[in-house]
Amino acid sequence: MKQQLEQLVLAALNNLPGGLLPEAPAPSAIVIERTRDTQHGDFATNVALRLAKGARRKPRELAEAIVAALPANPLVARTEVAGAGFINFFLTSNAYSQELATIHELGERYGRSTLGQGQRVMLEYVSANPTGPLHVGHGRQAAYGATLANILGAVGFNIAREYYINDAGRQMDILAASTWLRYLEICGEELPFPANGYRGDYVRPLAQKLHAKVGEQLRRPAAVVLANLPTDAPVGDKEAYIDALMSRARELIGADGFREVLELSLAEMLADIREDLAQFGVEFDRWYSERALGDSGAIDRALARLEAQGRLYRQEGAVWFRATEFGDEKDRVVVRENGQKTYFASDIAYHLEKRELGFERLIDVLGADHHGYIARVRAGLMAMGEPGDCLEVNLIQFVSLFRGGEKIAMGKREAQFVTLRQLREEVGNDACRFFYLMRSHDQPLDFDLELAKSRTNENPVYYIQYAHARVASVMKQLAARELRFDRAEGLASTGLLVGSQEQAVLNSLARYPEALEQAAVNRAPHTLVHYLRELANALHTYYNAEQFIVSDAKLRNARLALVLGVQQVLRNGLTLLGVSAPESM
RNA sequence: GCGCCCGUAGCUCAGUUGGAUAGAGCAUCAGGCUUCGAACCUGAGGGUCGGGAGUUCGAAUCUCUCCGGGCGCGCCA
Numbered sequence: 001m002k003q004q005l006e007q008l009v010l011a012a013l014n015n016l017p018g019g020l021l022p023e024a025p026a027p028s029a030i031v032i033e034r035t036r037d038t039q040h041g042d043f044a045t046n047v048a049l050r051l052a053k054g055a056r057r058k059p060r061e062l063a064e065a066i067v068a069a070l071p072a073n074p075l076v077a078r079t080e081v082a083g084a085g086f087i088n089f090f091l092t093s094n095a096y097s098q099e100l101a102t103i104h105e106l107g108e109r110y111g112r113s114t115l116g117q118g119q120r121v122m123l124e125y126v127s128a129n130p131t132g133p134l135h136v137g138h139g140r141q142a143a144y145g146a147t148l149a150n151i152l153g154a155v156g157f158n159i160a161r162e163y164y165i166n167d168a169g170r171q172m173d174i175l176a177a178s179t180w181l182r183y184l185e186i187c188g189e190e191l192p193f194p195a196n197g198y199r200g201d202y203v204r205p206l207a208q209k210l211h212a213k214v215g216e217q218l219r220r221p222a223a224v225v226l227a228n229l230p231t232d233a234p235v236g237d238k239e240a241y242i243d244a245l246m247s248r249a250r251e252l253i254g255a256d257g258f259r260e261v262l263e264l265s266l267a268e269m270l271a272d273i274r275e276d277l278a279q280f281g282v283e284f285d286r287w288y289s290e291r292a293l294g295d296s297g298a299i300d301r302a303l304a305r306l307e308a309q310g311r312l313y314r315q316e317g318a319v320w321f322r323a324t325e326f327g328d329e330k331d332r333v334v335v336r337e338n339g340q341k342t343y344f345a346s347d348i349a350y351h352l353e354k355r356e357l358g359f360e361r362l363i364d365v366l367g368a369d370h371h372g373y374i375a376r377v378r379a380g381l382m383a384m385g386e387p388g389d390c391l392e393v394n395l396i397q398f399v400s401l402f403r404g405g406e407k408i409a410m411g412k413r414e415a416q417f418v419t420l421r422q423l424r425e426e427v428g429n430d431a432c433r434f435f436y437l438m439r440s441h442d443q444p445l446d447f448d449l450e451l452a453k454s455r456t457n458e459n460p461v462y463y464i465q466y467a468h469a470r471v472a473s474v475m476k477q478l479a480a481r482e483l484r485f486d487r488a489e490g491l492a493s494t495g496l497l498v499g500s501q502e503q504a505v506l507n508s509l510a511r512y513p514e515a516l517e518q519a520a521v522n523r524a525p526h527t528l529v530h531y532l533r534e535l536a537n538a539l540h541t542y543y544n545a546e547q548f549i550v551s552d553a554k555l556r557n558a559r560l561a562l563v564l565g566v567q568q569v570l571r572n573g574l575t576l577l578g579v580s581a582p583e584s585m
Numbered sequence: 586g587c588g589c590c591c592g593u594a595g596c597u598c599a600g601u602u603g604g605a606u607a608g609a610g611c612a613u614c615a616g617g618c619u620u621c622g623a624a625c626c627u628g629a630g631g632g633u634c635g636g637g638a639g640u641u642c643g644a645a646u647c648u649c650u651c652c653g654g655g656c657g658c659g660c661c662a
Contacts, residue, residue: 336660477621544626
């Protein structure tokens, strides 16, 4: 609908009498918007206001000229010039009937578009370190990323979904050490647990798996393990302590033994994360390992490229990247004094590789605490000759859990934190995804467990699902009365849908493609949630105002065609959100 | 100190490529089920869009400044 109006206005501008406009306006100058108030018609454009200044005309005068030049169109009943110089479009009821027929024709494909023109987009999300179970913050990133992937895919982008596994580096070593220590406990050794180790309960099952696999093979006496270690926190340095402990572990069980502990821990954690996400309806096309990146030589290639461009220098034994030349606030180390490459080095290599794979746009979904990292990765891409604006980062603000108004403390290193799995099991997947998605991602989220679980009218989760189920219920009732829905007759009789609620429902339905497009362009799944709520509201209001199953067959079928259209659009939207559309509840 | 995000109704939040009278939900109050599911609907009250200044036909939206909050500023990942 909107696009057709844009074409109309463009045609009108080209039809204007000579001399009215100094130059031909760009098509992008034409903005057609839904009106807020139905008194202003269905759509409006401010194009006359925008062009008035350059044309040295009064906005209303220009608007009148544009209206006069508009070609006739079956969608448009009438137009008017209003306010400061807005042009309002009133659509024919036929325009909306047509849209309803389209919904019935396209079914689950209704709303899809070619906006993205098949542009290849790499969407990376979650990418949590496999050093522990996913927590509620990751859950928000998962819900957002998976839904954004669905939405972008629906409007014609070619989306690849990726999870980047940070399986290289010190954090993994610390996890392996933590597993080994818990394993020693299972063996019967008594020793203190390091302050900087992973203290969560989830480490114990890893240790049990290890014990089941290797028996007492990796057992070493506690006294030997602890001999001559520096003092741990709070008195000593926890970093120095854990480093010494990890060196000791490698001495005692060998590099191979340590690797075995690490691999087992990693495999178990990843399996847990994958299962958790799969149960949450969050899938990926590729799980990509940081270690594989290093093994493939990609990091060396990226560094060589930077070196060739003259973007590296040596100082204090380390290799630095001149990030400040590309807008970052300070230069960054890529190779440490000890010869090890930094996480940042593998990260720019990773992003370079995405580009080399042919992705035109790279979207990263990250926790809000990563915002400092955007400038440096972009700088890295630019230094390697890639356009800086191909990288887009969507930061997800933090989640605070509440239980009945009381905030639940969280922290990954602490023994106690709420995992995504626990959250899902307590409130259910549907409520979980809905609550994650109902707020703008750049807004901190207060997630109230009691509210998400409640089956009262305070809980917004069921509102949309209920509208969907209600339509299903009507169809059951229809069958119970031994009546049958005649789609052809219904769609042929939509001229009977003249009530104000019916008009409101038709109007709301026709907005779905626009709502979907807006959610995609703004990377804002929450706007789709809001749209679906409004559509559900229109349905509920209509339901309370009118009987659908009436004796007049034409009217009955027209009304059923309408509410089935609502059900279809609700289902399409909920599916994109990853929320189920139940037939009954 | 520097950087990013944010401040909208009693509460939780929409609304930001500048548009017409700033909107929802919850809470409060008043109504609606012998009729397709009341997990619903209808109506009412409730606002210096954090303060101030600027840009212009027009600002919650853009700019500056101040106040208040969150998060970052490692040869960690």
